[in-house]
Amino acid sequence: MKNFFKFAERGTSYKTETLAGITTFLSIAYILIVNPIILSQSGMDHGAVFTATALTAIIGTLLMGILANFPIAIAPSMGLNSFFTFTVCIGMGIDWQVTLTGVFVAGIIFLILSLFKIREKIINIIPSDLKFAIASGIGFFITFVGLKNGGIIVGNPDTFVAIGDLTSPMTLLAILGIFLTIIMLVKGINGGIFYAMVITTIVGMLFGKIEVPSSIVGSIPSLEPTFGVVFGHLDEIFTAEILTVIFTFLIVAFFDTAGALIGLTSQAGMMKDNKIPNIGKGLLADSAAGVIGAVLGTSTPATSVESSAGIAVGGKTGYTSVVIAACFVIALFFSPLVSVISVEVTSAALIIVGALMAMEIRRINWTKLEIVIPAFLTIIMMPLTSSVVIGIGLGFVLYPICLIAQKRAKEVHPIMYVLCLLFLLYFAFIV
Numbered sequence: 001m002k003n004f005f006k007f008a009e010r011g012t013s014y015k016t017e018t019l020a021g022i023t024t025f026l027s028i029a030y031i032l033i034v035n036p037i038i039l040s041q042s043g044m045d046h047g048a049v050f051t052a053t054a055l056t057a058i059i060g061t062l063l064m065g066i067l068a069n070f071p072i073a074i075a076p077s078m079g080l081n082s083f084f085t086f087t088v089c090i091g092m093g094i095d096w097q098v099t100l101t102g103v104f105v106a107g108i109i110f111l112i113l114s115l116f117k118i119r120e121k122i123i124n125i126i127p128s129d130l131k132f133a134i135a136s137g138i139g140f141f142i143t144f145v146g147l148k149n150g151g152i153i154v155g156n157p158d159t160f161v162a163i164g165d166l167t168s169p170m171t172l173l174a175i176l177g178i179f180l181t182i183i184m185l186v187k188g189i190n191g192g193i194f195y196a197m198v199i200t201t202i203v204g205m206l207f208g209k210i211e212v213p214s215s216i217v218g219s220i221p222s223l224e225p226t227f228g229v230v231f232g233h234l235d236e237i238f239t240a241e242i243l244t245v246i247f248t249f250l251i252v253a254f255f256d257t258a259g260a261l262i263g264l265t266s267q268a269g270m271m272k273d274n275k276i277p278n279i280g281k282g283l284l285a286d287s288a289a290g291v292i293g294a295v296l297g298t299s300t301p302a303t304s305v306e307s308s309a310g311i312a313v314g315g316k317t318g319y320t321s322v323v324i325a326a327c328f329v330i331a332l333f334f335s336p337l338v339s340v341i342s343v344e345v346t347s348a349a350l351i352i353v354g355a356l357m358a359m360e361i362r363r364i365n366w367t368k369l370e371i372v373i374p375a376f377l378t379i380i381m382m383p384l385t386s387s388v389v390i391g392i393g394l395g396f397v398l399y400p401i402c403l404i405a406q407k408r409a410k411e412v413h414p415i416m417y418v419l420c421l422l423f424l425l426y427f428a429f430i431v
Helices: 015-027 031-040 046-067 078-093 096-115 118-125 128-149 169-186 192-206 240-267 279-296 306-315 318-333 343-363 370-383 386-404 414-427
Strands: 074-075 153-156 162-163 301-304
Touching: 015 074, 015 128, 015 192, 015 301, 015 306, 015 343, 031 046, 031 074, 031 078, 046 074, 046 301, 046 318, 074 078, 074 279, 078 096, 078 240, 096 118, 118 240, 118 279, 118 414, 128 153, 128 240, 128 343, 128 370, 128 386, 162 301, 169 192, 169 343, 192 240, 192 306, 192 343, 240 279, 240 301, 240 306, 240 343, 240 386, 240 414, 279 301, 306 318, 370 386, 386 414
Parallel strands: none
Antiparallel strands: 074 301, 153 162
């Protein structure tokens, strides 16, 4: 087992990898609660989506760990499940069965692109400065989400965001978690993020702010309402509306995953010579999870940025992913226990991990304006738009434009021009 996951080569141990896996799971476990709530508003069965969410995460994360040896989780994307329900099903009036079929077709296309290493080639030609900008931008975005989840910042009609109610019990709980996490990390305590989350949860229970579960074991809901539904609606996808939806799923999922993989592998120190070893296998795992998830009955899965919490604890191999998958298996049977993990508890991990990821900003060449402009706007637009894809897209549009303006058009890879055009179309007709 140690040799298979290259423990010695990457300088890790069973204890560290296990702790990393549990930490990532605790950071992402909310998806088991939130994903069924969002997708059920489209008409899907809540229980079936819960089971499909867990099984998709189990299979996808196992594939990521075993095939690519990455300490990374795969789970349904929070952005794409909202797009699925509120934009497509409710906004466009398309049945969830047809929308899910669109997700399935997009997954098949992804799988083909991964098998022919087209996705890998695209990621490898992204300029290094943009890769560092993507990693940093995701860090800022994660921190923003953590601050929002913790109630530390809130929406404001005049200033867009403002400081929250810092006397609110749940916000105070989040602040406690932040201080505990900072102290443990600064002191160099291995697993500090995980321990801080556990302590914060216990404190919340003691003060009656987190409900103690009345039971620990729960039954597993049936998959019957959603399993295999996609196969009965393949003849309904050949309309302009559905083809546009499929294209949107492709663009968003492609660059969500690309951005997350770049950021996470950079954080884990895996990127070498502007390339990510085993990236092809990681993309294959991600693509396969997309197809499997649609068949089971959930929206598009993606590489989880919450994996950064486990990497920050020391996760360096696919064994971390195996542990994450095992936690999801347990969660299938212990759903009442998982439900106590509140967003306030996980907010501290997101805030601090975001700061750790943002450290990649130091590797950007800040002396050249043609690099600074696309890199800076890539970073800043991710938290401001709550979209990794929009940040990446803006960088991909501005980078070739800046070099063309300097009469250095030949230095830009041809694929970057294609991506620039695709994102211009994306911004013009979809966003």
